Amino acid sequence: MSLKHSIRALAPAPLLSLYHWLMSWWAVLLYGFPARRLVVVGVTGTKGKSSTCSMLWHILEQTGHCTGLVSTAQFAVSRQVWLNDLKMTMPSRSALQQLFRRMVREGCTHAVVETSSEGLAQWRHVGLPYHVAVLTNLAPEHLQAHGGFEAYRSAKARLFQTAARGGGIAVLNLDDNAADYFTRFAGRRVWGYTFQAAQKSGLEDVLSARLISVTAAQVEFEVQGVRTNLSVGGEFNAQNALAAMTAALALGVPLEKSAAALASFPGTPGRLEFVQHQPFAVVVDYAHTVESLEAVYRTLKGPGKLIAVLGSCGGGRDKQKREPLGKLAGQYADYVVVTDEDPYDEEPRSIMEVVAAGARVAGKRESESLWIIEDRRAAIHHALTLAKAGDVVVITGKGAEQWLMKANGKKIPWDDRQVVQEELAPTKA
DSSP states (O other): OOHHHHHHHHSOHHHHHHHHHHHHHHHHHHTTOGGGGSEEEEEEOSSSHHHHHHHHHHHHHHTTOOEEEEOSSEEEETTEEEEOOSSSSSOOHHHHHHHHHHHHHTTOOEEEEEOOHHHHHTTTTTTOOEEEEEEOOOOOOSHHHHTSHHHHHHHHHHHHHHHHHTTOEEEEETTSTTHHHHHTTSOSOEEEEESSOOOOTTOSEEEEEEEEEEOSSOEEEEETTEEEEESSOSHHHHHHHHHHHHHHHHTTOOHHHHHHHHTTOOOOTTSSEEEEOSSSEEEEEOOOSHHHHHHHHHHHOOSSOEEEEEOOOOTTTTGGGHHHHHHHHHHHOSEEEEOOOOOTTSOHHHHHHHHHHHHHHTTOOBTTTEEEOSSHHHHHHHHHHHOOTTOEEEEESOTTOOEEEOGGGOEEEOOHHHHHHHHHSGGGO
16 A cells, blocks of 8 residues: 555544645645636536536537536547546646646636546535536445445535535436435525426426437437437437536526537547447447446347446445446346456456356356456457447446556556457458
8 A cells, every 4th residue: 555545544534634625725826716717617426427528518619618628538628628547537636726727828718627526525626616516416436435425425515515605506407316415505596407307496497308319329309499419329418418508508508509519519538439330339438337337238238239348446446336237237238248447456356256246147157148358458359259240349437548557556558449449450350
């Protein structure tokens, strides 16, 4: 264990929180409160944060607002876009404030910030005047880092408390059970969005939408008479788009303009990203929770075989989800390949065995419909060799992340999408 991790483990929680708070304020002071010159939107939740942020950033850019973006998937300063290779959603305090200063220097008026529970718990949101705070949904995740679900949920509530203190608008997913909880912290200005015609009194505005069609590659829905077409699939992307449109409306962008902008949305890197369509499809997705993985599998399940490549993160992270992830893969996929996924300091094989145990519970048999292949490249290669015309290979857990995290802090350059392209190249045949 490193000295930094030893100090974190031994320091009392209140003292550690005070340290994070002081360091965050120091960074804000050092860079001169740059976010005060921006209209800041914060997006939090368990699933869909990065896609919602990307969609909202795209809407604002397409409607004439120079906008910065901070998300797990990518960063942007207006039209300058690059992948997030930091292996964290919110950058360090200094890096975050430096990024805001760059946004201001280059003429940005707005910033969309994926605001994680860990970032909130460590006060990285200090100095951000959130004009709009968005909740996508809530499910158990990162519980080992927070000490339980209540602490995880409470950390996310800080976003809405911060927005409320400045008179900001809370945008809540009324189809999620957590909406009532966050309403307590959201102040007087609360907007809701729903696909299930959810009703809640006391809200300033509610956008109610209905799905028209959903496929793995396309979504169409209608909200208040305005039709929206997305060239990205899955019902969850309709929910993400509705969240983005509601936040945009709260910022003064009409629904018609948001719908027109989303028609050209190219997708979010590593989120239901089709690396190949024919003769068989290959999809890379970040899904690493039970709920998000099931949503991806349900979206991609079709007449051909579904071939799943997955693992589970190490370092003590969310151990309770490992067997359920494997069981889901076993239930939905015809073939399951279990592989390495950021083991950190845990023994990789032990993680994979637990995931594979879940697949066995669902009826998968070793070397017939289930394989454990520790080397992630070899696992992807094997999955591709199993695929025939009309099948779908789905590789989950890392999305567009740029590193594989190994023991003793070792980081190996990585990109699932690039590995797929290399393994599909004619020279590999």
